[in-house]
Amino acid sequence: MTPRLFPLLFVFALALTGPLVPLPARAGISAEPTGPEVTVETPQALTQAYLDLSAWDGAGGTIYLAPGFPRLGEIALEQGGDNPVHITSADPADPVRVSRIAFDAVDNVRISRVHVDSTGATRPDFMRDIDITQSSRIEIINSIFTSNGSIVFDPADPTAVLGERLSMIRHARDITVSGNHISGYEQGLTFQETVGLRVIGNEITAIQGDGIRIVGVSDVRIEGNYMHDFSATPNEFTHSDFIQMWSRNAEIISHDITITGNIMDTGNGVAVQAIWLGNPVYARGDRAHVYRDITITENLIYTGAANGIGVTGAQDVRIEDNTLLWNRAAVTIKEDGDTSFFPRIRLSDDITDAAVTGNITTRILHGPQVRLADNILMSWTATDPNFVGRHFMDVVQGGDIGPNGWRLRPDSTWVGTGAPASQPDG
Known part of the structure; x- marks a missing residue:
């Protein structure tokens, strides 16, 4: 030595906007x-x-x-x-x-x-x-x-390059991944059997599969990440998600999960499911395997996939102040024809003790134990009073509209609802 x-x-500084909030543990x-x-x-x-x-x-x-x-x-x-x-x-x-x-x-x-x-x-x-x-x-x-994964990846193309899988962080405790630039991978950050996880302020782009993957985790905060312009792959090869949680092969029943203040922007890329917290173990009959204490707040989602925010097999769920916008130009590549859908909030019928409040979206699907309040359901029909074009700066045509396009018009009656990133500038 x-x-x-x-x-x-x-010298590292964390730039915070908006009101001060308690720092996570x-x-x-x-x-x-x-x-x-x-x-x-x-x-x-x-x-x-x-x-x-x-x-x-x-x-x-x-x-x-x-x-x-x-x-x-x-x-x-x-x-x-x-x-x-x-x-x-x-x-x-x-x-x-x-x-x-x-x-x-x-x-x-x-x-x-x-x-x-x-x-x-x-x-x-x-x-x-x-x-x-x-x-x-x-x-x-x-x-x-x-990594060197192809921006357009088709497994039938011998010249296409499959990126590496970025991480496996497993049986770990008190992990922080913050302020990093991540690009070109097949799969992004993966955490399994991890307690005390902070994924904060990262830029994640050009991913062929999922950006952040979690299974069997607790005390998790995913905050302030910018995930954008994922790589094009056939839907039959991978179902891309910005953030995905699942329950197969989990030793921990996931609980205390907070996903807040992230921007998920498909830009000029393909459609990507945004936040999908699926629970296949519960769906297949294990009624004890229930996620608990799920908080999804203040996220800006701009995609062409139907699953904007999805949660299954959970209790104590709060979905609040999110904005879900449709990128019409972002498509899911499928053998039987490419598709694009407006993103929605979807809670399965088995969800208990849940509240969905203060969101801007096109549709909310939910079961009987979900409380709804102060949500705005926008329309994509020009003659409708809730037509998105009357309220947002530049969303209707889709494509890479950037932060200014996501913002509400200053005279919109929706100002104050939805994610901070969709509020008028200044």
Whole structure:
């Protein structure tokens, strides 16, 4: 290990808009490392530095990856101590490129300012660009994750490239993934059997399948992410979702899930299901497998898929202040003909103790135990008083309309309802 003479300063700021709200419970490292700072040039030196600093007298330390760190090297850590360690690039303007992050039984580590891309690496198919298991208090922040998946992927096309699967984070606790740029993967972030999860402020784009996938999780907050312009794939190959939760093979019955303040924008891309929290285990007869405490608020959804917000097999559900807009130009690619539908809110008949309030959408499907209040059902017929074109700046034609197109007109009677991102500018 080589002592670093001139430590780098990093200042991270979270820009908040709107009223102050209570911050979520912390998930990530226990404290800022105050121990030694070292620079490493090889994965082997990184491993040794981690073992040393994670055991450093309660203070931990910081590891800087030198510009010469191998392009296909890995940040691979196993066990170690429980003191906080921060691993980052020595030159934040030129993040070190590595092929993989792999943690096994690791505690109290932050990764920042790295670029992960396994293109060209030789490894078994089951490996992911992020593999984390049996680990806790982990932060992955302000980094870049890229794969080389084709923007238009057809499995019948021999020239098409299937992207890597970004992550498998499993049997983990207190995980934060924040401020990252993610693009070009077959599947995005996947979390299974994870307690204490924060996915905040990431940009996720050009994904061939799902952006965020969760199963068997609790104490989850997915907030302020910008998910947009996913890749085109046939519906028979993958049903793309911006956010999907399911229950098969889950050890934990998912509960305490908050999805708030995200923008899901199909832009010039294809139709993508937005938020789908399906519960196939319940649907197939296990009536004890019920999701609990689901909160979906203040999300802006712009897509051409019918499932805008969908929840099944759950109790204590709150869906509030979301805006769901139809991107007519975004289609689902199907063998029997491409389709585009307006996104809707759909709660299955088995949902109990649920409230759907203050949303702007075209349709709400629900069972008998759902309370409705102050929702606006817009129309796509020009002669209807609730015609979307009378209220929104530029939604009717579809396509890449950007934030200004999603906004309500200042004179609309709907101002104050729906997601903050759809309110008039200023």
